[in-house]
Amino acid sequence: xxxxxxxxxxxGVVLPxxxxxxxxxxxxxxxxxxxxxxxxxxxxxxRRHAELGDGLLPWAGGLFLLAVAxxxxxxxxxxxxxxxxxxxRWSATPVRVAAAVLSLVVAAGAVxxxxxVGDSGAKAAWxxxxxxxxxxxxxx
Numbered sequence: 001x002x003x004x005x006x007x008x009x010x011x012g013v014v015l016p017x018x019x020x021x022x023x024x025x026x027x028x029x030x031x032x033x034x035x036x037x038x039x040x041x042x043x044x045x046x047r048r049h050a051e052l053g054d055g056l057l058p059w060a061g062g063l064f065l066l067a068v069a070x071x072x073x074x075x076x077x078x079x080x081x082x083x084x085x086x087x088x089r090w091s092a093t094p095v096r097v098a099a100a101v102l103s104l105v106v107a108a109g110a111v112x113x114x115x116x117v118g119d120s121g122a123k124a125a126w127x128x129x130x131x132x133x134x135x136x137x138x139x140x
Contacts, residue, residue, distance in 0.1 A: 011071075011074075012071070013071060015067045015070060015071055016064070016067040016068045016071045018067070019060075019063050019064040019066075019067035019068070020064055020067075022060050022063065022064070023060045023061060023063075023064045026056060026057050026060045027057075029053070030053060030054065030056075030057070033049070033050060033053050034050070037050050040124075043124070043127075045120065045123050045124035045127055046124045048120050048124070049117065049120040049121045049123075049124045052113070052116050052117045052120050053117050053121075055113060055117075056110070056113055056114065056117060059106065059109055059110035059113055060110070062106040062109075062110075063106055063107065063110060066099070066102060066103050066106055069099065070099060070103070073095070073096075073099070
C-alpha cells in the first residue's frame with residue numbers, strides 16, 4: 001500500500017499554509033524575544049538564548065520550501081494521471097525518497113533547535129529565581 005503521493009494530494013495546500021504560518025511567526029517571536037531581552041538583566045544565559053533563537057529562521061524557511069515542493073510535486077503527479085502497470089516513472093521514486101529524507105533531516109533539525117532555544121530560555125528565566133529548599137507550605 002503506497003499512500004505517500006495520495007496523502008500529499010489529500011493534504012492539498014494545508015501543508016504549505018501551515019509551514020507559511022510557522023515562517024511568518026518567526027519574526028514575531030524574535031521581536032518578542034528581543035523586547036524581553038531589553039527588559040531583563042543581560043547575562044550569558046540570556047545572550048545564549050537570543051543567539052539560538054536567531055538560528056530558527058533558516059529551519060522554518062527550509063520547512064516552508066520543502067512543504068511547497070511536496071505540494072507542487074503532488075499536484076503535478078495528480079495532473080499527469082495514474083501510472084499504469086506497463087509504464088514507469090523512473091525519477092519519481094528517487095525524488096520522493098530524497099524529498100522524504102530531506103524533509104526528515106530538516107524537521108529533526110528544527111525540532112532539536114526549538115528544544116535548545118526553549119531549554120536555554122527556561123534556564124535564563126529560572127536562574128536564581130527559585131529556593132533551594134522546600135517552601136514548607138504543606139499541612140503539618
